[in-house]
Amino acid sequence: MPAAKLLEKMQTRKSHILIVDDDADIRRLTSQLLGDSGFRVTAVADGAAMQRLLATESFDLAVLDVMLPGEDGFALCRKLRAVSKMPIVMLTARADETDRVVGLELGADDYVVKPFSPRELVARVRAHLRRTNELVAAAPKPRVKSLGFDGWKIDPIRRELRNAEGTLVSLTGTEFDLLTALAERAQRVLSRDQLLDLVRGRTAHAFDRSIDVSISRLRRKIEPFPDEPRFIRTVRNGGYVFTAEVVPLEESA
Amino acid sequence: MIKRLWPSRLGPQLALLTVGLLVAVQIVSVAVFALMLPRSVPAFEPNWLVERLAHLADGAMAQPAAARAAWLESQPEARWLAFHFDERPELLVVPPEARVSSWLTTMVAAETTYPWARIDVSTGRPRAVGPIAPPRLERIPPQSTEEPPMPPSIVFFVATFVAPDGWVLAVRPFLPGRSQSAAIVLAAWLVTFLVAASLVGWWAIARIAAPLGLLARATERFGRGISDEALPRRGALEIRTIADSFAEMRRRVARFVGDRTTMIAAISHDLRTPLTRMRLRVERVQDEELRAALNRDIDALEAIARETLEFARIDDAPGPPDRVDLASLLQTLADARADMDQDVRCVPHAPLVVLARADALRRVLGNLVDNAVAYGARARISVVDRPDAVRIDIDDDGPGIANEQLEEVFRPFVRLEDSRNRATGGTGLGLAIARNLARAQGGDVVLSNRMHADGTRAGLRASLTLPKGV
Numbered sequence: 001m002p003a004a005k006l007l008e009k010m011q012t013r014k015s016h017i018l019i020v021d022d023d024a025d026i027r028r029l030t031s032q033l034l035g036d037s038g039f040r041v042t043a044v045a046d047g048a049a050m051q052r053l054l055a056t057e058s059f060d061l062a063v064l065d066v067m068l069p070g071e072d073g074f075a076l077c078r079k080l081r082a083v084s085k086m087p088i089v090m091l092t093a094r095a096d097e098t099d100r101v102v103g104l105e106l107g108a109d110d111y112v113v114k115p116f117s118p119r120e121l122v123a124r125v126r127a128h129l130r131r132t133n134e135l136v137a138a139a140p141k142p143r144v145k146s147l148g149f150d151g152w153k154i155d156p157i158r159r160e161l162r163n164a165e166g167t168l169v170s171l172t173g174t175e176f177d178l179l180t181a182l183a184e185r186a187q188r189v190l191s192r193d194q195l196l197d198l199v200r201g202r203t204a205h206a207f208d209r210s211i212d213v214s215i216s217r218l219r220r221k222i223e224p225f226p227d228e229p230r231f232i233r234t235v236r237n238g239g240y241v242f243t244a245e246v247v248p249l250e251e252s253a
Numbered sequence: 254m255i256k257r258l259w260p261s262r263l264g265p266q267l268a269l270l271t272v273g274l275l276v277a278v279q280i281v282s283v284a285v286f287a288l289m290l291p292r293s294v295p296a297f298e299p300n301w302l303v304e305r306l307a308h309l310a311d312g313a314m315a316q317p318a319a320a321r322a323a324w325l326e327s328q329p330e331a332r333w334l335a336f337h338f339d340e341r342p343e344l345l346v347v348p349p350e351a352r353v354s355s356w357l358t359t360m361v362a363a364e365t366t367y368p369w370a371r372i373d374v375s376t377g378r379p380r381a382v383g384p385i386a387p388p389r390l391e392r393i394p395p396q397s398t399e400e401p402p403m404p405p406s407i408v409f410f411v412a413t414f415v416a417p418d419g420w421v422l423a424v425r426p427f428l429p430g431r432s433q434s435a436a437i438v439l440a441a442w443l444v445t446f447l448v449a450a451s452l453v454g455w456w457a458i459a460r461i462a463a464p465l466g467l468l469a470r471a472t473e474r475f476g477r478g479i480s481d482e483a484l485p486r487r488g489a490l491e492i493r494t495i496a497d498s499f500a501e502m503r504r505r506v507a508r509f510v511g512d513r514t515t516m517i518a519a520i521s522h523d524l525r526t527p528l529t530r531m532r533l534r535v536e537r538v539q540d541e542e543l544r545a546a547l548n549r550d551i552d553a554l555e556a557i558a559r560e561t562l563e564f565a566r567i568d569d570a571p572g573p574p575d576r577v578d579l580a581s582l583l584q585t586l587a588d589a590r591a592d593m594d595q596d597v598r599c600v601p602h603a604p605l606v607v608l609a610r611a612d613a614l615r616r617v618l619g620n621l622v623d624n625a626v627a628y629g630a631r632a633r634i635s636v637v638d639r640p641d642a643v644r645i646d647i648d649d650d651g652p653g654i655a656n657e658q659l660e661e662v663f664r665p666f667v668r669l670e671d672s673r674n675r676a677t678g679g680t681g682l683g684l685a686i687a688r689n690l691a692r693a694q695g696g697d698v699v700l701s702n703r704m705h706a707d708g709t710r711a712g713l714r715a716s717l718t719l720p721k722g723v
Contacts, residue, residue: 023526023530025530026526026529026530026533029530029533029534030533032533032537033533033536093522093525093526094522097612114525114526114528114529115525115528115529115531115532115551115555116529116532117532118532118533118536119536163578165576165606166576167576167577167578167604167606168575168576168577168578168582168611169578169581169604170577170578170581170582170584170585170586170611170615171581171585172585172588172589172592173589174592175585217584217588220584220601221581221584
């Protein structure tokens with residue numbers, strides 16, 4: 001365990017984070033926060049400075065403010081995404097759903113609304129860096145394309161599930177992540193631990209119920225007969241498999 | 254009874270009034286006409302009448318017996334004279350008060366050339382119709398040598414000619430009076446008039462009242478915060494003036510509200526940057542207790558900024574309604590809060606589709622559930638599915654709210670005195686936001702107290718109603 005912690009520390013120390021924010025105080029304070037958390041941080045005030053910096057430095061993750069003078073955060077996000085696969089976390093003062101969708105569609109990985117909790121920002125940065133490391137280990141990056149099964153549609157950007165009639169069926173965050181994790185790996189048996197990992201990695205849920213509870217809730221919402229599940233089958237030696245045929249869907253904006 | 258039949262809308266009221274007035278006028282004029290009818294009977298000039306009667310009687314006798322009736326009916330006088338040919342003169346129509354006019358009798362007798370066995374002319378005023386009193390054929394008119402005075406114009410008469418062979422011809426004018434055909438004509442006229450008057454009246458009044466109706470609808474919708482209703486551009490000058498004034502008022506109110514909203518939104522929005530700095534700065538505070546306290550304060554400030562912004566932005570981007578499964582939405586809402594160890598439960602319901610904005614529904618129901626948990630310790634969510642609407646009840650076990658304050662708490666920033674001092678916090682905007690969002694979707698939020706059997710309050714019930722419209 002101490003070895004793993006040490007390894008993680010070494011990994012995080014290596015991570016270089018780019019911050020673009022026009023507010024000098026927030027730039028300084030966020031740099032301090034992430035610096036204290038063991039990251040190497042370089043902060044600039046606008047897109048022009050970012051471009052200059054990119055020519056000489058390499059980064060593991062970018063934190064972009066949306067409201068910037070000149071080119072806004074969305075434009076910077078698009079530029080950054082064109083040249084790099086690094087995780088991008090957008091910071092915004094607007095809690096609009098549309099802003100979040102635009103950001104994620106432009107290739108941002110996360111969206112944090114000001115005033116954010118500093119600990120949450122650190123947690124999210126850590127989560128994204130960990131996933132990047134897993135990416136190196138060939139773990140699939142979460143899809144941004146919608147998935148379809150038996151007429152149902154999973155939209156990962158809007159985090160929406162719709163049935164065959166196009167009716168919005170509500171899921172809790174955990175249920176949605178669980179369904180996505182299962183559907184992305186259809187026909188593969190996933191153990192409870194694997195599922196827990198996949199769900200935890202995606203978003204930080206403070207009060208996760210056990211996987212079994214979430215599966216049973218999920219079944220009640222999507223299975224025609226929850227007692228005889230067709231989509232999510234229980235595998236005898238502790239695990240679940242998504243048995244419906246899953247097809248990637250064209251993005252319909 | 255009359256109150257119930259009396260229409261409530263202006264158009265029908267005016268129409269009823271107009272048609273009623275027309276009918277009343279018509280009835281009165283017909284009544285007056287009918288009362289004056291007997292006076293307007295045409296009178297006969299005596300000399301002319303004598304000449305005509307003699308001509309008709311002699312003419313008839315010039316025909317063969319079988320053709321007399323036809324010949325008489327073919328005469329122009331047949332239009333106003335009735336002829337009776339009968340062996341039995343008692344069937345003749347003679348008013349009881351008719352008197353034998355010696356002047357007429359004498360003059361007619363002198364005028365005729367046919368050797369009549371007997372001639373009788375009676376005059377009088379017609380009162381009744383029918384076979385009355387046998388003609389006084391036995392009574393021979395007094396043969397006076399002196400010339401009797403000529404009567405003035407004659408209104409009614411009966412002239413009886415008795416031929417030597419006993420054939421009798423009686424002549425009289427048609428009796429004036431309301432014949433059955435006249436009554437039918439009158440009734441038909443009245444009905445036609447009524448229908449025509451109603452149609453024209455209805456059309457005219459609808460034209461007058463329609464702009465008012467339009468204005469009333471616009472005013473009513475504006476009162477609910479929707480200012481999309483078209484205003485009347487036509488109609489009476491007064492109505493157009495009101496419409497223009499209302500349009501101006503609507504513009505002013507919209508501008509005023511818009512300015513206020515922009516200002517509130519700007520302030521709330523601009524608070525986010527300093528709040529972010531504070532959050533980051535507080536993180537550097539070493540004293541755990543102090544840091545927690547500061548964070549609580551920042552939480553409170555943040556909630557005010559967020560909810561004020563939400564409240565100000567409610568009509569910002571309504572967005573199109575979506576097909577939303579209410580059952581899973583409520584279940585998710587309850588589960589998410591139960592996961593945070595709140596006592597929230599939802600009575601399971603079969604999938605129930607409503608047309609609404611999912612994010613707005615979540616916000617409304619979330620606010621109501623949070624209130625229930627904060628003030629009433631627990632929330633129980635249930636659904637009542639009716640044909641036209643859905644009602645979602647959120648019940649808590651709290652102290653409830655005094656009946657006279659059930660509406661008061663919906664006003665923005667209003668919090669009840671006893672809750673202000675409690676640690677429940679809140680900005681006093683939750684219910685206002687919930688109700689505005691619900692109303693923007695054609696629904697509503699109301700509060701009511703749940704009662705124990707003994708009349709004490711069992712808790713509060715918040716109900717969200719949504720029109721179905723699927």
